[in-house]
Amino acid sequence: xxxxxxxxxxxxxxxxxxxxxxxxxxxxxxxxxxxxxxxxxxxxxxxxxxxxxxxxxxxxxxxxxxxxxxxxxxxxxxxxxxxxxxxxxxxxxxxxxxxxxxxxxxxxxxxxxxxxxxxxxxxxxxxxxxxxxxxxxxxxxxxxxxxxxxxxxxxxxxxxxxxxxxxxxxxxxxxxxxxxxxxxxxxxxxxxxxxxxxxxxxxxxxxxxxxxxxxxxxxxxxxxxxxxxxxxxxxxxxx
Numbered sequence: 001x002x003x004x005x006x007x008x009x010x011x012x013x014x015x016x017x018x019x020x021x022x023x024x025x026x027x028x029x030x031x032x033x034x035x036x037x038x039x040x041x042x043x044x045x046x047x048x049x050x051x052x053x054x055x056x057x058x059x060x061x062x063x064x065x066x067x068x069x070x071x072x073x074x075x076x077x078x079x080x081x082x083x084x085x086x087x088x089x090x091x092x093x094x095x096x097x098x099x100x101x102x103x104x105x106x107x108x109x110x111x112x113x114x115x116x117x118x119x120x121x122x123x124x125x126x127x128x129x130x131x132x133x134x135x136x137x138x139x140x141x142x143x144x145x146x147x148x149x150x151x152x153x154x155x156x157x158x159x160x161x162x163x164x165x166x167x168x169x170x171x172x173x174x175x176x177x178x179x180x181x182x183x184x185x186x187x188x189x190x191x192x193x194x195x196x197x198x199x200x201x202x203x204x205x206x207x208x209x210x211x212x213x214x215x216x217x218x219x220x221x222x223x224x225x226x227x228x229x230x231x232x233x234x235x236x237x238x239x
Contacts, residue, residue, distance in 0.1 A: 001199055001204070001205060001206070001207065001233055001234070001236075001237045002037035002038060002205060002206040002207070003035070003036055003037050003038075003206075003207055003209065003226075003229060003230050003233050004036065004037060004038035004039065004040045004065075004067055004187075004206060004207065004208045004209075005028075005031040005036040005038075005039060005040065005209065005210065005213055005226055005229075006039075006040040006041065006042070006069075006187075006208055006209065006210025006211075006213075007024050007027045007028055007031065007039060007040070007041060007210065007214065008040075008041060008042050008049045008050055008210055009049065009210060009211055009214040009215075010022050010023075010024050010027040010214060011024050011041075011049035011050045011051070011054060012048070012049040014049075015048065015049055024041070024050070024054050024057075024058060025054075025057050025058060025061050027222060028058055028061065028062055029061065030222045030223050030226075031222065031223075031226050032062070032063055032064050033223060034222070034223040034224070034226035034227045034230070035226060035227060035230045036064065036226055036230070037064055037065075037206075038062075038064045038065040038066070038067055038086075038087075038206075039058065039062050039064065039065070039066055039067070040066075040067040040068075040069060040089075040208045040210065041054065041055065041058060041066070041067075041068060041069065042068075042069035042070065042091070043055055043068060043069070043070050043076055043079065043080075044071070044093060045071060045073050045075070045076060045093060052079060055068065055079060055083055055085075056083060059083045059084070059085060065085075065086035065087065066085040066086055066087070067085065067086065067087040067088075067089055067128075067208065068080055068083070068085040068087070068088050068089070069088075069089045069090075069091050069130070070088060070089070070090060070091065070093075071090070071091060071092065071093035072090055072112050072113050072115075072116040073093075077116050077119050077120065080120060080123070080125065081119055081120065081122075081123040081125070084123055084124060084125060085125060086125070086126060087125065087126045087127070087128060087148075088120045088125045088126070088127055088128070089127075089128040089129070089130055089150055089185075089208075090104065090113070090116060090117070090120075090127065090128070090129050090130065091104065091130040092104050092105065092130070102132055102152055102154065103129075103130055103131035103132035103134075103137065103151075103152040104129055104130055104131050104137075106129070106131065106137050106140040106141060106144070107140070108140060108143060108144075113144070114144065117144060117145065117146060121145075126147060126148065127146045127147065127148070128146060128147075128148035128149060128150050128183075128185060129141045129144070129146050129148075129149050129150070130149075130150045130152060131149055131150070131151065131152065132151075132152050132155075133151045133152065133155075133169050133170050133172070133173030133174075134173070135172070135173065135176055138173060138176055138177045138180070138182070139180070141177075141182065142177075142180050142181070142182055146182075147182065147183055148182060148183035148184070148185060149177055149182050149183070149184060149185065150185040150186060150187055150206075150208065151170060151173055151174065151177070151184065151185070151186045151187075151204075152187075152188050153170065153186050153187060153188045153189055153190055153198060154188045154189045155169075156169075156170055156189070156194070156198065157188065157189025157190060157191070157194060158189065160194045160197070167197050167198070170186070170198060170201060171201055174186070174201050174203040174204050175203055177203065178203035183205060183206075184203050184204050184205060184206075185204065185205065185206040185207070185208065186198055186201075186204050186206070186207055186208070187207055187208030187209060188208075189211075190207060190209045190212065191212040192212060192216065192228065192229065192232060195207070195209070195229065195232055195233060195236070196232055196233075196235070196236035197236070199232070199233040199236035199237055200236040200237065207233060209229060212229070213225045213226060213229055216228075
């Protein structure tokens with residue numbers, strides 16, 4: 001089980017004052033020293049947090065792997081193809097949303113998405129699709145030829161206290177995706193309180209977690225926040 005730390009909200013704090021700190025490059029290095037297996041960033045079309053210069057700097061400085069989240073916008077795809085992160089995760093993106101609201105609405109005939117996947121693949125980048133835990137959507141992702149998916153855990157994150165329905169859906173989705181040959185990642189809304197049942201799903205090999213880690217870094221420091229999350233993930237997988 002790999003833990004990728006999303007450091008978008010380090011940049012959010014910086015952009016709140018339009019200054020040069022906190023620095024995402026230093027934050028990524030602290031995460032890696034604390035045991036993060038990878039660094040995730042989202043270059044949004046509106047540049048609300050991560051900036052183009054951050055992507056370039058992190059592509060040079062990250063020693064583990066860089067996972068770049070992005071919408072299928074031609075300009076952002078060109079940047080990704082030039083920078084060549086290890087992995088690009090295509091996500092839905094709306095200008096007015098506070099955070100990503102769900103998975104990609106996949107369609108077999110989506111030429112824009114197919115073109116984005118092809119461009120990233122041709123640049124030598126591993127492509128993942130951020131999708132809801134739906135069997136039909138997983139099958140469409142497989143048909144699009146990507147090697148990996150990231151299952152949106154938002155519904156689980158919002159309902160886990162009310163019962164096991166969403167967790168069961170995640171388990172079924174992960175098992176099906178693995179069975180048809182996809183690498184399975186997961187993320188969105190995972191916290192120190194709700195991460196372990198998801199981390200325990202055997203087919204999931206990577207978690208992307210950001211907001212909860214950066215938020216708790218205010219109290220514990222970033223390295224300690226990463227270490228605590230890493231411990232929870234590892235304990236869930238190897239009780």
